[in-house]
Amino acid sequence: MNDDARPTVQTTQTSIEILDVVRRRDSARLTEIADAVGLAKSTAYKHLVTLEQNGFLRRDGNAYRIGLGLLTYGEHVRHHWPGFEEATEAVTELTERTQEEVDFVVEDGGRVTTLVESYHPWVKYDDSVDTDSAASYRARVGDSYGMHSTAAGLAILAEYSEERVERILDRRGLPRRTEHTITDRSTLFETLERIREDGYAVNDQGYTEGMRSLGKAVCGPDGTVAGALTVAGPTYRIDGAVLEEHLPRALEETARSLEAALAERSCPPR
Amino acid sequence: MNDDARPTVQTTQTSIEILDVVRRRDSARLTEIADAVGLAKSTAYKHLVTLEQNGFLRRDGNAYRIGLGLLTYGEHVRHHWPGFEEATEAVTELTERTQEEVDFVVEDGGRVTTLVESYHPWVKYDDSVDTDSAASYRARVGDSYGMHSTAAGLAILAEYSEERVERILDRRGLPRRTEHTITDRSTLFETLERIREDGYAVNDQGYTEGMRSLGKAVCGPDGTVAGALTVAGPTYRIDGAVLEEHLPRALEETARSLEAALAERSCPPR
DNA sequence: GCTAAAGTTTCGCTAATTCGAACAACATTC
DNA sequence: GAATGTTGTTCGAATTAGCGAAACTTTAGC
Structure with missing residues (x-):
């Protein structure tokens, strides 16, 4: 059959x-x-x-x-993933700096999977507003998402060739998550172009209503995409200067230092 | 066949x-x-x-x-394990208090598996002495160990009935790890008796040469053993008053508050 | 460019998986 | 407390589908 x-x-x-x-x-x-x-x-x-x-x-x-x-297998993947240690440090650093939820994700089979998450006691959501929805939609290690509906996924797609993106779309489609999810190819490619200009991706409630996130691809020593860093938070906080200046700069700098760490690891200075 | x-x-x-x-x-x-x-x-x-x-x-x-x-499966186990959140908090608390490696382990099939580990940036080993051996022997989430060769495992065994212990020994034996590993049943049962008197277990280099650890069983709301907390460190630091007073007290108190948290979770006060 | 080794496909045989039915162990209901 | 239904477990027979040997293709080394 x-x-x-x-x-x-x-x-x-x-x-x-x-x-x-x-x-x-x-x-x-x-x-x-x-x-x-x-x-x-x-x-x-x-x-x-x-x-x-x-x-x-x-x-x-x-x-x-x-x-x-x-569990034994799962942790094995994490700890043996190239650059896991460095990515963990980068996530910790960016979490402390931004005080928001930070993750490092990698692409696998046309989807993104969270490999490192903020250690949660540090990230506190404002108890006064929609704690539940925000807290319950935290990315968890091992969770996977469609690339078009997360900032990290979009950032990675923006680094790929058009045909590679097409292949992923053919396989995974563009399933709708919220009102804001990108669901047609032309919009997606326009967005990717914008991301290449800006140097980072913004996902405005495309996965979860009320949550906004920024993502930036991280390249490994061989020049290919190793994964992406992402910062996420509720829309009322990820806004204005934070959205347009503070977070992009923090993301940019952390991504750069992570890339440096990855490069150093593969060819140690000694 | x-x-x-x-x-x-x-x-x-x-x-x-x-x-x-x-x-x-x-x-x-x-x-x-x-x-x-x-x-x-x-x-x-x-x-x-x-x-x-x-x-x-x-x-x-x-x-x-x-x-x-x-990884998806592994993280699922962790986050859906009864009392995972509470155990994570207990481990964090005990790590901050003791500044040593702390883990929460559970028994599964006659062995213990690490479910929660100290978030590693907090625990720094003294660079001057055998960093490698100590650091490389950190317990990792998902790692499993023979119960007789870890303090946490011994603490759990001490709570079990003699026949249940016998059944585990029949299945898993008492494989030697170091010179100090307990390898015969009579010594094991004497040790368990001692643990029941003291209220906590000590493992003196029974798994790793140069590492000493303390363990205490944690009971769930139903009275059965939910798992065990363990504190571990190099012998030169886990010694004297630290070994005999400070750590036992910290372990005792954290275990007690974890048990309270577990009880509260199963029958919330509202 | 030849050789060797590794990965991939094909195909027949037989072992092993599958299903259905019968059995045992509980719970539930009257 | 007997009866009935449900769920887990065992058994046996038919046939599926997993297995190995060999042929084929691709990659790597000299």
């Missing part, structure tokens, strides 16, 4: 789909899972046992959750 | 073994992987394609590494 070019292993695919169901529901039981992926109970059961034995799932009574084994 | 009681899915098991190989080698190529798990190249190839398509692996040229998809 599946005449897709690339050879795959369906059993593994099924196991992965089960993991996906469990993650999305946070907790799921056998019958529920079997229904969701369209498998016989007995088959799903065998998958669950296998995944549990390897620590990919954790069983609590008859409910399955994601297991700690996957 | 496999006459183990529990029904499993071998294909998935194979995929997991491949992931394990890639993680341990940090980066591996097709032939290398096929050899390591004892598969034909063509078979391994299909697994690799499947895992890559799902973001479990990332391909850089012909080298495979762990993919960002697994």
Whole structure:
């Protein structure tokens, strides 16, 4: 049936789909899972046992959750990602300077994934206004987003060739998140042009209503894009001189020093 | 061949073994992987394609590494773990107070896994002495350890029934890490008795030569063990009054306030 | 430009996954 | 407290789909 070019292993695919169901529901039981992926109970059961034995799932009574084994893999990716240490320092520095939510993201498969986030005790949202929406929409390590709906993603796209951008669009489309999300290609390419002129990207509530963010691509020692730094906050604070001068300058300077750190790491001065 | 009681899915098991190989080698190529798990190249190839398509692996040229998809799962576990927020606060508080490496760990399958670690810029090791060994042996989120070789693990074991401890020992044994590791059962049970008297566990270089740590079990609202807090540092600093008075008191107080926070979370006062 | 090694595809065989049904263990309901 | 429904677990048979060997293509080294 599946005449897709690339050879795959369906059993593994099924196991992965089960993991996906469990993650999305946070907790799921056998019958529920079997229904969701369209498998016989007995088959799903065998998958669950296998995944549990390897620590990919954790069983609590008859409910399955994601297991700690996957934590080991996740942290491995982070700590072995080229430039992780330097990016963490840059995020810390920029967080202290701006007192806003700062993240470092990387592109993967046409989407951006958060690799480093502000250590949260430092970032306090004003309790008086919409704390909930702002706080609950914080980027979390491991979260991934469509590139067109985040400042960081736009900043990265602006560095890519037109055909590379097209390929990503073909694959991922331009799904709408809010009223302000860019949803057609011509607007996107105009925005990218603007970003190249300014040197940084602005995303005005394109992902979350009431949140504005700035992003700037960071190049690695080989000249290719290593990722992007992003600063985000509520619209009432990311405004005026902060939006147009203060944050762009801070972003620019931190990005530059991060690029320097990355270059130094790859060819140490000694 | 496999006459183990529990029904499993071998294909998935194979995929997991491949992931394990890639993680341990940090980066591996097709032939290398096929050899390591004892598969034909063509078979391994299909697994690799499947895992890559799902973001479990990332391909850089012909080298495979762990993919960002697994980061999503890993962070999900952390943030959905009952009491994660409270444990993070406790770790931060205890780190500031002690200025040493602090972790919160949980038991899983007879081993302990680090769920929260000190945010590292705060903890600086004295550059004058063995920085390398101490710094490189920092606990990292997702790392797991034998319970008998860490203070946190011992503290948890001391709360378990004798038969539960026996079951864990049967499964995991008492592998030696250093000259000081507890490797026989009678010594272990004596140590556990001592821990119950003192109210906290001390691990004197049982995991890493030159590192000493203290651990204290933390109970959840239901009375069962939720995890353990641990403070670790080089032997020259974890000594004398610090070892016998200051750290035990800090650990005790933080553990108590964490238990209070966990209780409050499960039955909010409103 | 040749050789060697590595990655990719094809294809038949057989082992292993799959499903359905039967069994056991709980909860729920009357 | 018996009966009924639901959920998890085991078993067996049919067939799918995972596996390995070899052919093919591409890349790397000399």
